[in-house]
Structures are given as C-alpha cells and as structure tokens.
Amino acid sequence: MEDIYTKYRPYLFSVAYNILGEIQEAEDLVQDAFVEVLKMERGEVKNIKPYLTRVVANKSIDRLHALKKQRELYPGTWLPEPLITPTEGSHQEGILQYEVLHALDQLNPTERAAFVLRTAFDYPYQELAQICNTSEANCRQLVSRSRQKVADEVKTSPPHTADQQPLQQLMEAFLQSCAEGNPEQLTRLLKKDIALYSDGGGKAAAALNVLYGHEVVSKFLIGVTRKKLEQQLTLQQLKVNNLPAVLFSVNGVPDSLLYINRDGSLLSQIFIMRNPDKIILQ
Structure with missing residues (x-):
C-alpha cells in the first residue's frame, strides 16, 4: 500500500485540488480515499488507479456542494x-492554471469534476460518464459546455503556458509602472475590460468587490502601491500553479500575493491574495 500511496498521491491530490480549490481539503480527501482502500480485502480492487480516481472525484463532488454554501458567507471576494512553490521548484503535473481554477467556480460540482478529469488528465469519457452518473453522450456535452463557460471567463489568447517569458516581461513592466506611480503608463498595459480580484478573507484589507475597467484598476493599484512603498516592502519571485507570481512582504511578513493573466501583450486579469491563511509556500 505504501508504494501505491507514493505512486498515486500526487495525481490524486491534483484531481482533488482542481475540483475543490483548497489545498488542505484536497489533502484530507486523498487521505480518506486511501483509508477506504486499506479497509478492503486484498485483491478486491483489480484496477487501483481508476478506482481511486472515482473515489476521490465522487468525494470531491460531495464536498464541493458543502463548500459552495460556506463560500456564500465569505467576506468579500472568495478566490x-x-x-505556491519556489521558482526553481519542479513542475506539478495536472495542476490547472490559476485563472482557470478561478473560472471553474461558475460551474456546478459535477461540471467541474468532468472538466477537470477530461481537460487536465484526458480521462476516458466512458469512465467519466460513470462518475457523472450519466450517458457517455451526455457527458461529452457536459464537458463541452463547461469548457465554453471557462473559455468565456478566462479570455486568454494565446495560452501563456507554452512560453512564460512574455508573461514575466509583462509582470516586470507592470510592477515598474506601479512603483513609478505612472497611471498613463500603467493603463497602457491593461486591457480596457480588465478585472481585478482581491481576497482578504476578512483578515486583511482588500477590495470587497471585483474591479472592472483599465482606468478604475489603474487608479486602485497606484493608490495601493503608494501606501505600500511607505513601508519596508520586499518582493520575491514565486510560482502560482506553475506560473510566475510575486510575493510582497512588509517588514519580513507576507502581505500580498500577485498573479496576473494576459491576453496577448496586455493584462486581462489581476489576482491579489491578501488572506494570510492562503499565502502558504508549499
């Protein structure tokens, strides 16, 4: 069993994390799945990976129903x-980009599980239909609709996973414009319909609502940066879901985590995590 745990745990964690959007919840759920297997008779399960996938996916769907209700009471925007991993850390297979993970929140739990298993892991439709408790034909339609909803929300063209250098360069130009307090220069880096999401979790100051539009977002960022520069601010390059991000610390204490999404040469989405419970280096 130890060999099975070592072999499949990273994969199962990716499945659960992509569906739930929470690290500890995913780790606990994967642990529960292995406990179930330990209780079974030896040889009772012949194909262990598909079995564990079904267990984790079904548990994730059930758990997400409860989590969605909890998130309705969350103070401000829930992200x-x-x-979070070091820049030199290894690539974590199957982990969806952060902006995709955020877009998945508009899907119901079954849609989300179907999207994750098919998109991130190319899971066979025949087996996916069993998890979703539907026919294979309906499952294909379910995945297709889910992909369209996510694509409409993310609006990223071209995908930046293939080449991280343009994203890194855009991040550097963005940070420089904020530091210089130049609203005109900053606005030129933003799409007109850019969205800024900020999560403080009721434990740190953050915009309660999503900010839309390049002028509104630019004004907000210039104001926030001006206040932060008055403090002992340091920057650290990190990775969020395998892509570049920046951690801001004040007097050595993590303060904010910045992640951006681009559409071509312009920023299309900005995510600022300020909830200290969610800024944890893995």
Missing part, C-alpha cells in the same frame, strides 16, 4: 487557494 481559490493558490498553490
């Missing part, structure tokens, strides 16, 4: 918990 998924970012998977």
Whole structure:
C-alpha cells in the first residue's frame, strides 16, 4: 500500500485540488480515499488507479456542494487557494492554471469534476460518464459546455503556458509602472475590460468587490502601491500553479500575493491574495 500511496498521491491530490480549490481539503480527501482502500480485502480492487480516481472525484463532488454554501458567507471576494512553490521548484503535473481554477467556480460540482478529469488528465469519457452518473453522450456535452463557460471567463489568447517569458516581461513592466506611480503608463498595459480580484478573507484589507475597467484598476493599484512603498516592502519571485507570481512582504511578513493573466501583450486579469491563511509556500 505504501508504494501505491507514493505512486498515486500526487495525481490524486491534483484531481482533488482542481475540483475543490483548497489545498488542505484536497489533502484530507486523498487521505480518506486511501483509508477506504486499506479497509478492503486484498485483491478486491483489480484496477487501483481508476478506482481511486472515482473515489476521490465522487468525494470531491460531495464536498464541493458543502463548500459552495460556506463560500456564500465569505467576506468579500472568495478566490481559490493558490498553490505556491519556489521558482526553481519542479513542475506539478495536472495542476490547472490559476485563472482557470478561478473560472471553474461558475460551474456546478459535477461540471467541474468532468472538466477537470477530461481537460487536465484526458480521462476516458466512458469512465467519466460513470462518475457523472450519466450517458457517455451526455457527458461529452457536459464537458463541452463547461469548457465554453471557462473559455468565456478566462479570455486568454494565446495560452501563456507554452512560453512564460512574455508573461514575466509583462509582470516586470507592470510592477515598474506601479512603483513609478505612472497611471498613463500603467493603463497602457491593461486591457480596457480588465478585472481585478482581491481576497482578504476578512483578515486583511482588500477590495470587497471585483474591479472592472483599465482606468478604475489603474487608479486602485497606484493608490495601493503608494501606501505600500511607505513601508519596508520586499518582493520575491514565486510560482502560482506553475506560473510566475510575486510575493510582497512588509517588514519580513507576507502581505500580498500577485498573479496576473494576459491576453496577448496586455493584462486581462489581476489576482491579489491578501488572506494570510492562503499565502502558504508549499
């Protein structure tokens, strides 16, 4: 069993994390799945990976129903918990980009599980239909609709996973414009319909609502940066869900985590995590 745990735990964690959007919830759920297997008779399960996938996916769907109700009471904007790793850390297979993880919140739990398993892991439709408790034909339609909803929300073209350098360069130009307090220069880096999401969790100051539009977002960022520069501010390059991000610390204490999404050469989405419970280096 130890060999099975070591072999499949990273994969199962990715499945659960992508569906739930919370690290500890995903880890607990994967642990529960292995406990179930331990209680079974030896040889009772012949194909262990598909079995564990079904267990984790079904548990994730059930758990997400409860989590969605809890998130309705969340103070301000709720954002998924970012998977933060060092820049030199290894690539974590199957982990969806952060902006995709955020877009998945508009899907119901079954749609989300179907999207994750098919998109991130190319899971066979025949087996996916069993998890979703529907026919294979309906499952294909379910995945297709889910992908369209996510694509409409993310609006990223071209995908920046293939080449991280343009994203890194845009991040550097963005940070420089904020530091210089130049609203005109900053606005030129933003799409007109840009959206800024900020999660303080009721524990740190953050915009309660999503900010839309390049002028509104630019004004907000210039104001926030001006206040932060008055403090002992340091920057650290990190990765969030395998892509570049920046951690801001004040007097050595993590303060904010910044992640951006681009559409071509312009920023299309900005995510600022300020909830200290969600800024944890893995």
